Amino acid sequence: MASLKELSAREEIVAPGHRLCPGCGAAIVSRMVTKAAKNPLVVACATGCLEVSTTIYPYTSWKSSFLHVAFENSAASLSGTEAAYRALKKKGKIKEDIRFISFGGDGGTYDIGFQSLSGALERGHRMLVICYDNGAYMNTGIQRSSATPRGADTTTSPAGKEAYGKKEYPKDLTACVVAHDIPYAAQASPSHWNDLMKKVEKALEVDGPSFINVLSPCPLGWRYPGEESIELARLAVETGFWQLYEVENGVYKMNYNPKERKPIREWLEKQGRFRHLFTPANEHILQELQEYVDKKWDRLLKLCSITEEANKTK
């Protein structure tokens, strides 16, 4: 991986002056991801906070070429661009080696954009798809998405007298993506920037589709002070809510295994969206969440050892 010195010498692709909230995870993630790229980029973005806040006409924060078409189709649109690039390369009309990155929020990737994502992965386009997962439809005012954690209070899964917030557990998008048998898929967090950027470098090197699901804290939607974003991202990892792992050609690898996982409460209690869980009536939800995290963690460890073993005996 590039040294800090090298990284700091690289041009910033996402220029300052955008309108994302102070402390926005998506801002940090998009900067880190684009900084990890050595080649010229074409970036596509789904409708959402990142897109609307970085491209307010006549300004743009993007120093690379940038394409936004709609909410659900960044992967499909970029498929066309990548195919056009291949055509131009074949004809010798373009010399540079360009890389293609698609950004989408969890809404644009887990939900409405899921089909177009799946199609792009299946067709094998050489592009990196980044989901910045802030766990809700933030841009339209914090509505629940299929990535929203169980128990979160959102505007469409509000906590109330009879409700403890979102009922369902989040969809495991990374697992869905891995099921496409693409060369590289991973989960990352801006708190572990080194890990994140290394993953981006790897993903951009594979000759085919790659995917990284990046946890992106959102001060507005998660309800915490903006300066705590990285701390919250770190706590999500330390508690095991967000696991850092990668799947290279089907082999799972845990990238970070804390000696002692912190209880999930420590992450939850720092966020306004979970405040209502800390009442005697909702105590059982906290417990269930802890069991859920533990189960997921064990499953992941097993996947790591099984797939590593299977790979050895190949």
Next chain:
Amino acid sequence: MRQAMTGNEAVAYAMKQINPEVVAAYPITPQTGIMQKFADYVANGQVDTEFLTMDSEHSAMSATIGASAAGVRAMTATSSNGLAYMWEIVYIAASYRLPIVMPVVNRALSGPINIHCDHSDTMGCRDSGWIQIFSENSQEAYDNAVQALRIAEHPDVMLPVMITLDGFIISHALETLSTYEDDKVKKFIGNYIPKHPLINPSQPVTYGPLDFFDYYFEHKRQQAEGMVNAKKVIQEVGRAFEKEFNRSYGLFEEYRMADAELALIVLGSTAGTAKAVVDMVREKGYKIGLIKIRCFRPFPEEELAEALKRIKVLAVMDRSLGFNGVGGPLFNDVRAALFGRNAEIKVVNYVYGLGGREITPNDIWNICNNIRDINLTGKVQSSVNYVGVRE
């Protein structure tokens, strides 16, 4: 060269000659034949297109936009529900001023589901900012496909173009048509030099920013101007085409209109049958003519009003319904064109052929009789009429 081809094959043949860098495909009857044929061309190395088999029409239109914005020629094709499923993205293609060409094989929109021809699909996006050019037969579908790129890519236009052909009636019928040599077609189309390609690392661009009330209006205004300019360009390209290939194309075709007092207006394949009926009715002494609209968007308002100057009764034949409660879409456009220009003319709507319902020469004969009666009595019984439907 004379070749026997279906309408779908004729369009695929034009696409082969165009050899676009990217084609995105998703099957839907009756369009499927175009992309299957094109897939053969790809498989046999007769084109060097990147052929993308997509997960839906929504994605097909998205990928076509991604490719066109990248700076290459990009095409897709669809019908009916496929077009409806693209709808959101169809608008975006036009607003990004991307010169995409898309054959649309007209088919009734669901529901109820129906695979046969009417124009409800393309009518649904008649104001999406796409140029719409209708074809009477395979020859025209082929010729229109060849002309479409030059229209779309004209610097004064820069708008996507739909070329339509009637489902099954044209798409699946075998016809003999004249095709032109590859190099002649290539020369006619010329090279495409994109103005603001996404793929150009030395000059990055942003497509699709957030455009608030401070600029959105200006951009839409400019887009509208492109559509206005298209009228002139379609005629210019039509003339250039005639010079090169000896077939003449304009905004619409006038058939026996010089001395006509009565007239029919039609779109698409019905024009062929209607011309034959006009000939027969002429023999009975009716002064009748026909106008076949080729360029439906932009709508040739002024030119049409001029061509209808001497007409007393006009039958507008719509192969789709408008649910505005006042007749079909073509009828509404034609009436608007005449408003303030020709107050004397009586304009009557005949809705026909929905969901592939046959339109017979006899049906058209009846329409001719009907407008003759209106001319004689001066009375319009009903301004919207349904032809060939059980009431």
